[in-house]
Amino acid sequence: MPEQYSLEDLLYLMSRLRDPDGGCPWDLKQDFLSITGSTVEEAYELVDAIRHNDRDHIEEELGDVLFQTIFYSQLARENDWFDFHQVVDSLTRKLIRRHPHVFPDGDLKTRFDGDIDVEQVRRQWDDIKLAERAEKSQHGLLDDIPDALPALIRAQKMQKRLSSVGFDWDSPLAAISKLKEELAELEDAIANQDAANIEEEMGDLLFCCVNISRHLKVDAEKALGMTNHKCEQRFQFVENNLQSQGKTPEDATLMEMDDLWEQSKLKNKLQSQ
Template structure:
């Protein structure tokens, strides 16, 4: 394993990237789109790039991963440039801050101390005032930066570990049906805000189903997305890319045909 520090070539490439981003943000001759961006406006792009990095990791394609990591790095540098222009912080402070944190959180590596859990070290870094809801306070901070699905799983696991749990799987399924009924009522009422809240309740309860069954909801949904696109592409191909004016019966028939084709392709042939 390579444990050597970064070479000048790495630092030079990073400096060149910083210079390019600064040029894009130059009020005189920069890019109008880049100049218009703020920390807030870039949030969707940060999340999108992070998810694309995860997808590249799952695909096992190193070339794709390197490209997506570059896109994510661009977001970091762009945020640093925006902050630097405002006099808040810069890339050097970001790097120095995370370096200090890594050293502090690994005393057994850098200080000769005993290993400690990250939770213990983080709690020592930011002592919290006395609270009547310490677990809720910790979870609120922990899930703040997580995607909603991952955050729901974190909350579900921690709450269950604290004793807020059903007696058996039957109780979980009963809750799923209860929340589904409430969602149906909210949709029928025409109150979109209420319906959105109830949809969230259904999804959160399904995350609990996943926890009880030991399955990963994010991976499950990612797999469904992939399977849907595979089937849908076959439906499109069968119609030469034109779905307009087709009946739902015709589309459903092609959908079932696509499922059957994929199933047959994935079924191992029996040897003699």
């Protein structure tokens, strides 16, 4: 047994899993569509490990994400579309093309001699991606933003793209004014008990919140994730205190839980000082 397996060993392992003669029955049944759920799940598990700074699990989850690429590449090779090495080649070429400030003349070995301005790099990146979309006959500004992205992340990407052509609010205050307008429309929909309109206005309100976050240079996905984590910690405080009283949340009144919630907020505030 080798001291450390290589990428080539992993590719061989994948081919064995898909080998009709002695391969894994489960792996043999899979196709591109059937493993997409696992791909999304593995990506989220990696992000979760990173957020918790769990180094051992980061290594493990990176391997799981890599395996997804290996699996798709094996399926593609079986269909004579491309193989893993072509995936690596295409990726390397794309990254060289998108980083002319690092690889001048499109050469992997050359180096840029001079200062690199971050804002110039951002504009250059947008121009390059625009040219790439034109080459792919994706003429619509939003054509290449995947529908499968989580709605919050997709909203951020769409708004950023629209802003690049000047279709944007002038300031955070203008976006906040729009938020108030959308909130009033939601209130009207609720008053009219119009379920379809309530859903639509709720979506508009959320979209507007993302817009405000972008203007304030706040990552909406990250901000909401932090709030989710904060909510989880505070309610765990509520549950633990109720448990010490021999109660569960189902046994407690709203007033009791709300009081413990406020105690948790105060405790966190004192700890942060």
